[in-house]
Amino acid sequence: MQNMPDHHDMSHDHTMMQHGGQMMHMGNLKQKFWVSLIASLPILVLSPMLQVAWLPKLTFSGSDWLVLILGIFLYGYGGAPFLKGAKAELQARKPEMMTLIAIGISVAFFYSMYAFMMNHFVPANGHVMDFFWELATLIDIMLLGHWIEMNAVMAAGDALEKIAALLPSDATVISADGTPKTVPLSQVELDAVLLVKAGEKMPADGVIVAGETTVNESLVTGEARAVKKTVSDHVIGGSLNGDGTVQIKVTGTGESGYLAQVTQLVSQAQQKRSNAESIADKVAGWLVYVAVGAALVTFGAWWVLAQDFNFALARMVTVLVIACPHALGLAIPLVVARSTSLGAKHGLLMRKRQVLEVADRLDMVMLDKTGTLTAGEFVVSAYDSWDAQRTSQQVLAEFAALEQNSSHPLSVGILKAARDLKIAVPTAHEVTTIAGTGLNGIVNGQKLMIVNVRFRAF
Known part of the structure; x- marks a missing residue:
């Protein structure tokens, strides 16, 4: 027997598993970026090199x-995530991006x-140019890149939390x-029999043992149409029960x-680079x-050629500052963040990040479910009367009167249009179905028919 955690526990556990270690390692990147950027501004304004190029000379x-003081603060505060990351890489004897940034x-x-x-303290040796402004900009750019990347991971995590939230809290x-x-969902066990009323969500995966209904599984499978379910049919937890009551x-x-x-599958995929x-x-x-x-x-070449230690x-x-990968540190996380967040926002969860890199080579995309690209709901786009005596x-x-007792997807759109316009719908009598064609019946004493273009009266 196995207890089932409620969706709040599922989303919390996933969030901790997916983001906890990274966020503990990287710290609060957003806060570090903004604080470091503010501390960098005075350094940039007072930089002699930038004053020569763009800014007016300002000293006091x-x-x-x-x-x-600001440089020491930036190195210890903004640079801390990269120094810690480099330490971990060096301990693993695998120097990578963090090591290069730290250097x-x-x-x-x-x-x-x-x-x-x-x-x-040794002014006799002449002025030695410092690199404080390079230090500041380097830390700011790298913090921005890793903050963007972390946002991408969090966006995917939010999408997974929405999946977990499909489950109700009680059963x-x-x-x-x-x-x-009625008990909390966390207390539901295997082989338990649950009662699911019309309009409720399926609390767990199961098999129908009594009753019949239609189930909307679009949020889980992508299939927009309601699926008929009866005894011995399987149902998925989180799908929406239709107008029937089942056990x-x-x-x-x-x-x-x-x-x-x-959730576990996508979570594992998001952790892979x-x-x-x-x-x-x-x-x-x-x-x-x-x-x-x-x-x-x-250093050796310039010391020999120039015979000047400071110059060399x-x-x-x-050379070491230029070697730090500004582009690698910012461009790749930006692309991953943009693509991942857009996908998560539109309900697209990727099993592997590698698919983003080969998407430009796709020649064809095949979809096996109606409603994957559409809402799966018919709506009235236009209507008019060709009879001068009828508006x-x-x-x-x-139309709505004849469709009131029909479960056809088209009837749902027609009835919704009438409700939205607050039109009074009369009562229809003797409504019958014309197989493969439409409906007929009597409305306000007149026999009316709803038919498709293939219908021939004679």
């Missing part, structure tokens, strides 16, 4: 100390600290003596339920060795 007593921001920070010390159990009893024997609870399996993300990490891993090697060669050190730092609304009212 202690401005360089302000830049130093870039660390080199920029420590060299800027060295430049500050040289400029203030009506038929006890051994035949009396119904079902529970066959799936907890992780064995259809919705739980779908796409090919582009995996390739980017591999490239970043190789780039770590290439960048460090190129930086050392650059500045060139080495430049168009009278014609619609007479």
